[in-house]
Amino acid sequence: MPSQAPVIVWFRQDLRLSDNPALLAAHKTGAPIVPLYVLDDDTPGLWRMGAASRVWLHHSLHRLNESLQGRLVIAKGGPLDVLKSVIAQTGARQLFWNRCYEPWRTARDAGIKSALQADQIEVASFNASLLWEPWEIKNQSGSPYKVFTPFFRKGYLPRGVPHPPLPAPASLRLETDIPSGFPSLADLELCPTLPWGDEVISHWHVGEVAALNRLLDFLEQKLAGYKEGRDFPAQEQISRLSPSLHFGEISPRQIWYEALACAQTQHTPQNDLEHFLAELGWREFSYHLLYHFPDLPQRNFQEKFDAFPWQTLPEKDLDQWRHGRTGYPIVDAAMRELWQTGFMHNRCRMIVGSFLVKHLLCDWQIGARWFWDCLFDADLASNSASWQWIAGSGADAAPYFRIFNPITQGEKFDPTGTYIRRYVPELSQLPLRYLFAPWEAPPSVLSNAGITLGKTYPHPMVDHNAARIRALKAFESLKNTA
Numbered sequence: 001m002p003s004q005a006p007v008i009v010w011f012r013q014d015l016r017l018s019d020n021p022a023l024l025a026a027h028k029t030g031a032p033i034v035p036l037y038v039l040d041d042d043t044p045g046l047w048r049m050g051a052a053s054r055v056w057l058h059h060s061l062h063r064l065n066e067s068l069q070g071r072l073v074i075a076k077g078g079p080l081d082v083l084k085s086v087i088a089q090t091g092a093r094q095l096f097w098n099r100c101y102e103p104w105r106t107a108r109d110a111g112i113k114s115a116l117q118a119d120q121i122e123v124a125s126f127n128a129s130l131l132w133e134p135w136e137i138k139n140q141s142g143s144p145y146k147v148f149t150p151f152f153r154k155g156y157l158p159r160g161v162p163h164p165p166l167p168a169p170a171s172l173r174l175e176t177d178i179p180s181g182f183p184s185l186a187d188l189e190l191c192p193t194l195p196w197g198d199e200v201i202s203h204w205h206v207g208e209v210a211a212l213n214r215l216l217d218f219l220e221q222k223l224a225g226y227k228e229g230r231d232f233p234a235q236e237q238i239s240r241l242s243p244s245l246h247f248g249e250i251s252p253r254q255i256w257y258e259a260l261a262c263a264q265t266q267h268t269p270q271n272d273l274e275h276f277l278a279e280l281g282w283r284e285f286s287y288h289l290l291y292h293f294p295d296l297p298q299r300n301f302q303e304k305f306d307a308f309p310w311q312t313l314p315e316k317d318l319d320q321w322r323h324g325r326t327g328y329p330i331v332d333a334a335m336r337e338l339w340q341t342g343f344m345h346n347r348c349r350m351i352v353g354s355f356l357v358k359h360l361l362c363d364w365q366i367g368a369r370w371f372w373d374c375l376f377d378a379d380l381a382s383n384s385a386s387w388q389w390i391a392g393s394g395a396d397a398a399p400y401f402r403i404f405n406p407i408t409q410g411e412k413f414d415p416t417g418t419y420i421r422r423y424v425p426e427l428s429q430l431p432l433r434y435l436f437a438p439w440e441a442p443p444s445v446l447s448n449a450g451i452t453l454g455k456t457y458p459h460p461m462v463d464h465n466a467a468r469i470r471a472l473k474a475f476e477s478l479k480n481t482a
């Protein structure tokens with residue numbers, strides 16, 4: 001029997017074997033598979049992967065390579081050149097991948113597809129990371145949705161149940177003749193030499209198996225009560241699946257179907273299940289926006305915000321925000337959670353985002369950039385859409401007069417102070433009554449708690465009431481702008 005030319009599976013944001021349509025399609029050809037990952041740092045420009053994402057990627061590729069019996073070909077550079085080299089070395093005639101939706105990727109992939117098709121290579125792409133394709137959902141006039149609720153209720157839910165997840169191929173036939181001249185995972189130097197890299201990842205288990213375990217653990221223990229509990233950062237009643245979803249260690253279809261199955265067997269309250277599925281809907285909505293409005297990451301969705309009087313903050317002020325030294329304990333706890341764990345609870349993302357944009361009048365793009373560098377789940381669609389939502393410049397934005405009060409947000413969502421004490425240990429001895437606004441504590445209370453404001457913990461960098469009035473004025477200045 002003549003030997004069959006191998007087929008290349010180009011892994012990108014689908015670092016898993018199950019529910020991986022490109023891999024399954026390759027498996028079904030019966031040809032030996034060349035699994036490939038290419039680190040492309042050139043095409044994304046401004047949106048080159050941030051430091052935290054690179055650390056996650058390192059560990060995720062390590063796990064994927066283990067599942068592929070050490071046969072994952074790893075490369076760095078322009079994917080077209082890499083693919084041509086792999087094709088030349090292996091004689092592959094087919095290339096399969098799962099689609100990505102970042103504008104720089106869609107443009108790049110279209111170019112690669114036509115270049116390789118011109119060389120008589122069969123190229124096929126699949127949907128592995130969204131429940132529905134962004135172009136499948138349109139409003140009645142055939143345009144993309146700009147507001148979440150109609151998107152979800154009228155465009156999304158009526159489509160019915162998404163495609164069930166696909167099984168992992170039973171036994172993979174992997175190409176044994178591994179192409180030469182490619183780097184090892186270590187050669188990619190994804191992990192920084194700073195101790196931060198090891199510390200930040202120590203809070204997580206990475207890879208496909210870990211993602212599935214995290215999902216099952218969440219569904220069994222935390223889905224009941226999710227709707228209320230998801231707002232309280234100390235409670236951790238959330239799935240923490242976002243980094244795994246971003247890197248494709250798990251698919252939204254797997255989550256959707258497991259959630260339905262679990263809710264049925266455990267009789268989970270319907271509102272908890274629906275709320276959780278709606279959060280997946282927010283993710284899809286972010287992709288919908290990014291796909292239809294590719295400028296979303298770098299332009300105000302509402303053009304009138306181009307005239308917004310953002311302040312240019314000195315780096316030292318920005319650093320106070322970045323490193324959790326604003327003097328507002330809930331903001332500081334959240335920013336330190338981000339730095340220490342590569343993650344921040346959603347409620348806290350809203351609080352720190354609002355603080356930056358409204359209390360400090362700083363352009364949302366500066367916040368989005370810091371998140372991009374520090375979040376394990378840094379995702380162009382969700383990050384851009386969420387920051388624009390916070391700023392008020394987005395498609396379906398929070399109203400401009402919604403300015404989170406960083407004191408009452410702490411009182412309401414961290415009522416026992418557990419979250420603040422966990423991440424701001426220098427305040428751990430402060431009685432709860434003063435924990436959300438330490439500057440209101442009498443000197444004797446501060447002294448008993450071992451706190452010297454301005455030394456062991458900062459004074460608030462802005463006065464809340466003054467900052468609120470200033471923000472309202474700034475936002476009102478846009479009111480009459482078209």
Ligand SMILES: Cc1cc2nc3c(=O)[nH]c(=O)nc-3n(C[C@H](O)[C@H](O)[C@H](O)COP(=O)(O)OP(=O)(O)OC[C@H]3O[C@@H](n4cnc5c(N)ncnc54)[C@H](O)[C@@H]3O)c2cc1C
Pocket residue numbers: 230238239240241242243245246279280282283284286344345346349350353371375377378379380382383384386387390
């Ligand atoms: C300023 C700001 C920036 C953000 N940046 C990102 C980002 O870069 N990457 C990212 O994945 N999410 C981002 N989010 C959305 C949200 O905070 C995270 O998805 C969520 O906190 C992840 O935690 P989880 O997996 O435990 O979520 P769960 O509550 O368990 O929700 C399940 C899944 O639903 C999706 N989801 C939940 N909330 C949202 C949301 N508001 N928007 C989009 N998808 C959502 C996520 O994929 C999440 O994993 C951002 C939110 C804000 C306010």
